[in-house]
Amino acid sequence: MAYRILLSGGGTGGHLVPALNLAAALRRAAPEVQVMLVGARRGIESQILPDLDWPYRLLPLEPLYRSRPWRNWRLLASAPSVLGGLSRAFSDLDPQLVVGTGGYASGPAVAWGVARGVATAIQEQNAMPGLVTRALAPRVDQVHLGYPEARARIRAGRSTEVFELGNPVALGPVTRPFDWPEGRTVLVFGGSQGARKLNELLLAGLPQVPAWPADATVVWVAGPANFDEVAARVGDTDSSTEIRVVPFIPELGGQLGRVSLAVCRSGAMTCAELTAAGVPAILVPLPTAAGDHQRFNARAMVSAGAAMMREEDSVSGRDLWTDMVSLLGDAGGLAHMADASRQRGRPDAADRIAAELIDLAGRSEGASDG
Structure with a gap:
């Protein structure tokens, strides 16, 4: 038919x-x-x-x-x-x-x-x-x-x-694979509506990052409009954190299996892609989202044990970097979050x-x- x-x-x-x-x-x-x-x-x-x-x-x-x-x-x-x-x-x-x-x-x-x-x-x-x-x-x-x-x-x-x-x-075959770093990867991305504020928070906190794990690299998806500024400021910052700044990653959803931890907004499709790949996350809801839906999404992820949530209006960049270091240093806790994320995934x-x-x-x- x-x-x-x-x-x-x-x-x-x-x-x-x-x-x-x-x-x-x-x-x-x-x-x-x-x-x-x-x-x-x-x-x-x-x-x-x-x-x-x-x-x-x-x-x-x-x-x-x-x-x-x-x-x-x-x-x-x-x-x-x-x-x-x-x-x-x-x-x-x-x-x-x-x-x-x-x-x-x-x-x-x-x-x-x-x-x-x-x-x-x-x-x-x-x-x-x-x-x-x-x-x-x-x-x-x-x-x-x-x-x-x-x-x-x-x-x-x-x-x-x-x-x-x-x-x-959409998790089909990836036709444009990204060159992921060796070791563990922390993925930072803000999404089309929320990239600038999240970028600003993390840039402000970068000089104050606690001791960063030697085996972990940050892949920072800054967005095409913000790439030049973020790349320049990261390059000018004295930090031991290994960071690769990119404007975007094509077919990102199908490659999230390479990610150990994500720092991002809590749009529904972002969370769906993370859980489909079993990726734990630090979620910063977009406060201007209609009906505050990103906060409700983040709360559901936290309740499932798949994420932690930070509010944009009260969190500092240093807080976010400290959260990353803390989670990366807790192998058992991070694995538990990954399992919870995977169980939530569809x-x-x-x-x-x-x-x-x-x-x-x-x-x-x-x-x-x-």
Whole structure:
């Protein structure tokens, strides 16, 4: 059967990446599947989707400005164009299933599917579900949770199937392997939204690093925009810490098995990749994340024994370096955290979610045929 599935999500990488990973998993599960991706013109997907081989539509979708409500006139102004674009997308694909991966770019398509009686599903990445998930969970056919802690924070419909299968990470063969150092590796990376502040904290604390283990190297992913500054300041600092600064690492998720400890933000997909590889972490949640979802993610990781959490507003760079040295010096404790991370991981989540989505699409087609 040639399944027809519309995937909506984007705005940020945290919502676009799950959609892309699910699209790939759907194709693995059913090579004949027809997938259309729907996202926002203003989102990161406008830079990424044109270079991929998936059919897509970019609509003038706008976020909901909860802290600046006077800007929500844009939602009303764009509504006719959004509705027209959705109507054309649904007419062209005639989907059996609409899947949303959260964020403002996903809500209208899922709501449109519900209104038209099309089977619908949501994949929620975070421990604290977003507004779209909380609003639509009572009305969709399936909800797929990345964190089991999220179940208590949604109100699903009586007939809604709720799954706790993890977040869909891509862990396929690595085509561009990074030249990892010998010995133990501490990976520092901030993510697209949080790199600058985390970089600043660690740079400020670098001159005060306690005795660094001789067998450990820091691989510091500074981000392309911050690379020159971070590399220069690290080079100018008198420190015994072995550090390699790089702008980015392609296909990082598939190479995390080489990492002994990570220092990073607590975005849902970052945590999913860490746990899929069994990497313990020091997590510094992004305090401006919507709904404070990164703090909820970090707390879940800490409760599982897979991480420790530091608050950006109260931690110093010296604190973070001291934490790294302390964990590296406690082989038993670090191994316990790695085991807890691995137990939390769901490396097969994308394929398991795809199987449930294919089943739902098939049931939907059968119901419509009947």
